[in-house]
Amino acid sequence: MPDRIRVLLVDDEKLIRLGFRLVLEAEPDLEVVGEASDGADAIEAVRMLRPDVVLMDVRMPRMDGIEATRQLVAQHPSLRIVVLTTFDLDEYAFAALRAGASGFLLKDAHPHELTAAIRAAHGGDAVLAPRVTRRMLEMFGDRLPENAASDGPASDLTEREHEVFVAMARGLTNAEIGAELFVSESTVKTHVGRVLAKLGARDRVHAVILAHRLGVVPRDAEFDA
Structure with missing residues (x-):
């Protein structure tokens, strides 16, 4: 069996992390290796757990997902980060893209969209819808x-x-x-x-x-x- 994609969940809401975990753990090629409740914890978790992909909330206390993404990309160039947002034209999410994230995903995405986004990011594809690309360029x-x-x-x-x-x-x-x-x-x-x-x-x-x-x-x- 091929190596599974190692995923770290970062969100300050425990129920959201739980929901994502339940979806991902049902997939044979995905493995949730840990969770973090803010950006600072995420940086430490990545150092210890070495995930392949991070699902990163952008609005969190102590350290937001934008700064965490910036630091993680600098420290771990091969890491792929998909930022999570409530609104698909969220300027925080676009700032995270500028910081080095590989794309972003709505928190209410369907389970198949979530798993597809993780696989796409891990495989080197960008996780961006067409209208998101337009807005990003604007x-x-x-x-x-x-x-x-x-x-x-x-x-x-x-x-x-x-x-x-x-x-x-x-x-x-x-x-x-x-x-x-x-x-x-x-x-x-x-x-x-x-x-x-x-x-x-x-x-x-x-x-x-x-x-x-x-x-x-x-x-x-x-x-x-």
Whole structure:
């Protein structure tokens, strides 16, 4: 049996953590390794438990999810963080994306959406709905991600990598990119990794921002649902 995805739950409401735990523990490939009630506890829990994915509330006492995300991304570059929010256009959640989160999820999401988001984040996909991407670009699309490259590296992409880059910017998942380009999902993952490395982007969220900054897709382009 493949290694299970290790998940840390971070929320100041115990009942919400319990609800998420019940959903995740019913999945054979997911394992809840711990819980934390605020950002400061989350930082310590990640250090001790080494999860693969963190479900992070953004509004918590003592240390909010934004600052916790910023610190965790700096300390653990391979960690994937999905922030939890009550409203899908929550500016706190967008601030967490800027801090390095891989996407965000509504707290009232259906169980299959929750599990899919965790798997997507772990697999390197961004967890963003099309209209969320639009709003994200409106808020900070004019700012390159930290340490991201400017125009130069985009020209270093091969033709296939450029196709993958554009598809990422349109919000397609690895599976959708594979279907569109008639290649396997594993091949797409390889291309995505090369694209991120050449662009100097930490993850797909930052790559999407960079794509729109560089005009890889028009700012008014329609995003795929």
